[in-house]
Amino acid sequence: MKAIVVHEFGAPEVMKLEEFPTPKAGPGQAVVRIHAAGVNPFDTYMRAGTYAIKPQLPYVPGGEGAGVVHSVGEGITQFKAGDRVYVGHPVTGTYAEYSLALESQLHRLPERTTFSQGAGIYVACGTAYHALYHHAKARASETLLVHGASGGVGIAAVQIARAMGMTVIGTAGSDKGLELVRREGAQYAFNHNTPGYTDDILNATNGRGVNVILEMLANVNLAADLKLLARYGRAIIIGSRGDISITPRDLMARTASVRGFTLWGITEAEEADVHAGIFAGLENGTIRPVVGKEIPLAEAVRAHKEILEKGAHGKIILIP
Ligand code: NAP
Numbered sequence: 001m002k003a004i005v006v007h008e009f010g011a012p013e014v015m016k017l018e019e020f021p022t023p024k025a026g027p028g029q030a031v032v033r034i035h036a037a038g039v040n041p042f043d044t045y046m047r048a049g050t051y052a053i054k055p056q057l058p059y060v061p062g063g064e065g066a067g068v069v070h071s072v073g074e075g076i077t078q079f080k081a082g083d084r085v086y087v088g089h090p091v092t093g094t095y096a097e098y099s100l101a102l103e104s105q106l107h108r109l110p111e112r113t114t115f116s117q118g119a120g121i122y123v124a125c126g127t128a129y130h131a132l133y134h135h136a137k138a139r140a141s142e143t144l145l146v147h148g149a150s151g152g153v154g155i156a157a158v159q160i161a162r163a164m165g166m167t168v169i170g171t172a173g174s175d176k177g178l179e180l181v182r183r184e185g186a187q188y189a190f191n192h193n194t195p196g197y198t199d200d201i202l203n204a205t206n207g208r209g210v211n212v213i214l215e216m217l218a219n220v221n222l223a224a225d226l227k228l229l230a231r232y233g234r235a236i237i238i239g240s241r242g243d244i245s246i247t248p249r250d251l252m253a254r255t256a257s258v259r260g261f262t263l264w265g266i267t268e269a270e271e272a273d274v275h276a277g278i279f280a281g282l283e284n285g286t287i288r289p290v291v292g293k294e295i296p297l298a299e300a301v302r303a304h305k306e307i308l309e310k311g312a313h314g315k316i317i318l319i320p
Pocket of ligand 1 (some may be wrong): 040041042123124125147148149150151152153154171172173175177192217220221228236238239261262263268294307308309310311312314315
């Protein structure tokens, strides 16, 4: 099969399109013909060799994708060849024509969801759902700030929170991003590059502050976030690319808390909730994955550069 292969950690250019052995399904495994692969920021950290998870070299990148079950091994009972699926955290990478997955890593893809949309479900929707339901324990009557709402996780969070009944404030760094954030359901959208925008966020809550923050760039925003929280507010760290100092008294004064997580730490029971919720949301149209760009697999290098650029507008997808 054709696959992107990494032989050494480093810059995006270490990714090469090569012929690579097609995986074979062993007991409890399935091979999925990948029609679309999701590109995520952590793919770039992993390729650079700076991520907590360091794969054995050579490896095929890609933690999620969507396609059709090609073959199944012994003991697989829930899926058969021909089923439309999305895969999350599979055994072998999705930047390839085929990916090997355990049965627990396969999830049904509703007919109305395209493969490109499906490739952006696991990480973006999974993280947003897990953050809102399990970590923030968000409630319909609360106000949410999605700090970085124009990207994969942010848009999913806006859609899910609106469907829950929350009041949603989202931020983006471009006019196009702000328009998208409003279109997908945020009642308020502010540009995180405009000086004084945090005052606008507070004003939108009539000075009360927001109950929940989902933070995509904590190393830049966490100190300011703590001043935006309402009493008993919760700041949930989803993304961070460095260090920051905060004023602990901001938390004390509000009886507020900061919590971080990674999707890799999710429990089996939480994962069952997440995928049941996502499937229902996809079917009833409250979750609508937004595909920003479809890029041919051969141009994975470009995809890794663009995912870290400003001006996010939904998910970046690779097409094998
Ligand atoms: P993405 O699609 O690249 O989107 C990045 C988002 O961050 C965009 O909305 C971008 O807005 C926004 N942003 C840029 N500068 C910002 C600033 N100063 N303040 C607030 N937001 C800012 O990435 P993603 O897939 O949504 O992931 C977002 C972050 O979460 C990444 O760091 C990723 O590694 C992390 N993440 C963590 C987990 C986990 O398990 N904890 C799971 C998934 C993702 P503009 O481009 O419009 O400026």
